[in-house]
Amino acid sequence: MLNVLSYTCIGLGIIFWFWGTSHLLGNRSILFKLHSLSVSDTLGSMSIIIGLLIKIPSEWPLLILAIISLAIWNTVLGYVLAYCSSSGDNYERE
Amino acid sequence: MNLVIMAMILALLIPIYEAWKNDEVWQRMLAFASIATKTAIMALVISVLRDDWMIGIVAVIILSVGNAALMLLAHVIKRINDVSN
Numbered sequence: 001m002l003n004v005l006s007y008t009c010i011g012l013g014i015i016f017w018f019w020g021t022s023h024l025l026g027n028r029s030i031l032f033k034l035h036s037l038s039v040s041d042t043l044g045s046m047s048i049i050i051g052l053l054i055k056i057p058s059e060w061p062l063l064i065l066a067i068i069s070l071a072i073w074n075t076v077l078g079y080v081l082a083y084c085s086s087s088g089d090n091y092e093r094e
Numbered sequence: 095m096n097l098v099i100m101a102m103i104l105a106l107l108i109p110i111y112e113a114w115k116n117d118e119v120w121q122r123m124l125a126f127a128s129i130a131t132k133t134a135i136m137a138l139v140i141s142v143l144r145d146d147w148m149i150g151i152v153a154v155i156i157l158s159v160g161n162a163a164l165m166l167l168a169h170v171i172k173r174i175n176d177v178s179n
Contacts, residue, residue: 073161
């Protein structure tokens with residue numbers, strides 16, 4: 001039962017990955033791609049790590065650290081990329 | 095589990111192709127950010143597969159430091175764009 005659950009989580013993560021990167025190929029605006037990419041990458045990777053957590057619970061501190069660092073760093077990276085790429089037109093000094 | 099790794103490698107090829115095809119700097123930054131996250135997660139999956147903590151720790155370090163480096167690069171590119179305009 002646990003094995004089935006972990007494989008569904010990992011499968012869900014991979015489907016999220018493919019869905020996210022499929023948007024990357026189309027020639028839409030940067031922000032549209034960035035949004036779909038960072039959402040799908042973060043959620044997909046999180047469900048993959050949860051799938052791993054179910055599979056081998058002995059390494060739970062490492063995987064929890066991976067989930068936390070993923071949640072923080074990936075969203076902040078998405079924000080920084082959005083800020084940097086879209087600030088080309090308006091000149092605000094910080 | 096090997097099938098999972100194969101699927102991940104396939105998912106990794108798409109942003110690599112995108113980074114090669116597209117020559118606009120921000121599209122490439124997007125593709126590299128996606129590659130960085132995916133390789134870190136793949137290293138984590140392999141570490142769980144081999145039940146080896148060290149690879150797992152390396153994967154988490156790659157995840158956080160890699161994204162941090164991409165943020166710095168984004169700011170540097172922004173400064174260059176600001177100066178050149």
